[in-house]
Amino acid sequence: MWLLGKSLITALVAIGISAQNTNAELIVKVNEDEKSVTSVGEYHSSQHKNGKAIVISNDGNTATLDGNVWWSFKFPQKVSLKDTTYLSFTFDNREAAEANGICLDTNQRLGGVKKCIAFGGFQNLNTDSNFHKLVYTPVGQTRDYKVPIGHLFTNDNIEYIALIQDNDNDENDGLSLISNIQIFDEDLDKLSYKVDEVEKLSESYQYAYGNNQDSRANHASLSDDGKVVTLNGNSWKAFKIDPIEITSRSVLKFHAALLQAVEVNAICLDENLQYQKDSSRRCFAFGGTQNIDGDNAFYMLDYIQVGEEKVYEVPIGSYFQKEINY
Known part of the structure; x- marks a missing residue:
């Protein structure tokens, strides 16, 4: 049917924000197990231009992206994405950017299969080879996402999660929060x-x-x-x-x-x-x-x-x- x-x-x-440093640890739940993912620097380095690090809240549950940001974090162990795997998170869109997204990757570069999802921004990504488009969240709104990521791609060797706020035209504009990130099988x-x-x-x-x-x-x-x-x-x-x-x-x-x-x-x-x-x-x-x-x-x-x-x-x-x- x-x-x-x-x-x-x-x-x-028939949200209180602190810990502004590149070594801040973001918390990602993987099948109910809280993982501290370590900040390891730029994702797809040619894209990250304004030098700002992502700001992590004291409890590690919220990341604030201010300006043009492509930043990656490394899992302590490899994560397996199966047909039944989901990615869930909350997105708070404060100020417009070209594109807002998350990537799950084996390395720190775009390329190959689509490994990223987009859920905000004004740039047309309909034919982009790197992003799967979700329902977008307009500026001034917050949305909870539950994404069947295993329907988009599978991989047993995911090492990195990257948070993206792309804004090449004005690298200081754009503000958003991503929180409560979870990866789980269901x-x-x-x-x-x-x-x-x-x-x-x-x-x-x-x-x-x-x-x-x-x-x-x-x-x-x-x-x-x-x-x-x-x-x-x-x-x-x-x-x-x-x-x-x-x-x-x-x-x-x-x-x-x-x-x-x-x-x-x-x-x-x-x-x-x-x-x-x-x-x-x-x-x-x-x-x-x-x-x-x-x-x-x-x-x-x-x-x-x-x-x-x-x-x-x-x-x-x-x-x-x-x-x-x-």
């Missing part, structure tokens, strides 16, 4: 769905659907019982389910609520992870601002608007008949 856009879908059926919750009134659970892994459409840094949040899925930002998420044979009598039933306007809201039932069109299309659109009347990738349901909700019953067997796996 595929879920697109910012929406809810339920019940599928299985995602499973999607709860029904087939002929029999309750089932999906696999816990969230796959990306649709030919690179998905922003992997975003993940779907599930309620404790697995029946409500909340999507944030650009999300094309797939859940692996037990094979279901769609027959001429099959009906898809779900409850949708739109919380914020996006381009397309849709639900898909598919045999694979490929986004198809024409006779192979498997997606049903129920909301969004983008005009897809002529798009042969979606079947169009009655649209709901932001703030509205609706229970849909779709005679899916009249659209296609296949064995589906997602």
